[in-house]
Amino acid sequence: MKHEYPIVLKGLNHWFGTGDIRKQAIFHLDMSLPQGSFTVLMGPSGSGKTTVLTLVGALRAVEEGSVRLMGTELHAADEAVLRWARRQIGFIFQAHNLHESLTATQNVMMGAMVHSGVADAPARAAARHALDLVGLSHRLDYLPEKLSGGQKQRVAVARALVGNPSIILADEPTAALDKDSAAEVVDLLVRLGRERGTTTLMVTHDNRILERADQIMTLEDGRLVKTETSRSP
Amino acid sequence: MSRILQFLFGRLPIGWLQLSHNRGRFIGALTGVAFANLLIFVQLGIMNAVAGATLKPYEFFTADIMISAEDANALNEGSNVARQWMLMALSDPQVTDGIGLLVANLPWERDTGSISLTTFGIDPGMTTLLSPDIASRVDLLRLKDAVLLDRRARSIGRDEAAGIRPQTPLRFESDGRSLSIQDTFSGGGGFGGDGYLFTSDQTFLSLFPARQSGAPDHILLRVHPFANVAQVIDRLQNLIPDKTLRIRSYAEAQAQDLTYQQRQKPTGVIFGFGVLIGVMVGLVIVYQVLSSDVADHISEYATFKAMGYGPAFFMSIILEEALVLGLLGFIPGVMAGTGLLALMAKVTSLPLTMTVSMAVTVFVGTVVFSVASGMVATRRVIAADPANLF
Structure with a gap:
């Protein structure tokens, strides 16, 4: 089911800690990301970017306000709903977090097999196709330790994309990459996002990426201080 | 292994791939599990040896009923019983034969050191209550100072035992009295003695002058083949006026002796604790292996969690690892256990062997405690x- 705005945040507040050390990290945040858009979330360290990402990714409980993912409210959602929400998302982490004992194909298969009912053979075929898309068809059976940093991140991208998610959440995916590798990864995300209508929210400090974004949102001290729209998605 | 586990779990065998990725640590983990198995095998082997050694002397006789003093928990323990009760028991129409069994330990100073032989004094004319192995040789005991020696007793060499025949008896002295070993039979060392010796009641009484023919240690009875042993016991309990006596079936006497050896004698209790400690060490080893493996891969598990995998998935990975460790650790464990028990049996003459039931018990136990x-x-x-992760 398609949603015009797959990610909608309304009046979102979030705190860390309890008692005297309780500190508010996010202040009344409103945000709506259109389907197929590529949004960059910027801001200085400690501004709350990662907190937003974890709240949207159903990795942290929503304390106050609303986070709607594909039309489903995550505030006060139970574990089963949160798990469902996570399955709608392709995560790309800064540290790629590949499983060291699984080959590139096996790592990507895990992204496909999270959807119940996906058998081994179709998952393997989908993984090989995804790795082909990211230009790693010659590294299918390589363990992560045998891949370069850029190749690992491309495997992580393939793992995020293989389940054909509605949403991609990426946290500094190009931080550890050289200029060419970073450009390759971003091109890939933008291209596949356009082709598949995937909504992407990326946290980055990398200025090279900004020109590719549809929206640039800037957070400071947990508040959204600026939203720039470069073009319509 | 990969394909078997993939078939079993219906997914990538992540547990196996994770464990086998670091071969050095995997081998270390398997060694740990195998060691825990070995520990349990040795303790179980000793426990079984207690049982084997306890029941072995009962195999020398073919009784149906045993009469003992109330404090006689084992064959070689407790007070004596009056021989007259045997004569009274023989008056029951279903009791066909009876024998007074004299038991004592006889020292034998050998070149290799002193050994103590559990010595049975019997009436050599009463062959129906003896096992075929003993009965076929018991006539030799009619000779004065003649004995039959356990060829598997500690410090008795195979060649030495093989040379003992009625034509070439072996003579030795015990407490200044010369004895003649006429032949041998198969017994084995135990926890209460180094082997067994059979002699006639007359020779026994001359070896142990303090003992009396009218006061054997136990009375063994045989009943008619179709008699109901329980009913005969009931009748004997009514018939014999000494109500302190333990009149039991032979099987019951063996079971009670075994329980006594395993649960009340210090050796049995210590070996029982040994098994328990082995199991606990095994649990700790497997838990440590799995726990450190989890700690090493926690970010990868968290990644799977972020992707939408649930608790059942993680549980199946850990259970897969536990099964792999349990199965693959068992193989070297059972091999080392078999070898070590054989070596210990050779050194101690105790019935220490790897049995199928032991292997199955430890295998099932290993898998269960690995899974736990x-x-x-x-x-x-x-x-x-x-x-x-972010």
């Missing part, structure tokens, strides 16, 4: 916070 450890280790995975 895995269940505990799974809690850390389930508690992993995927939000920390």
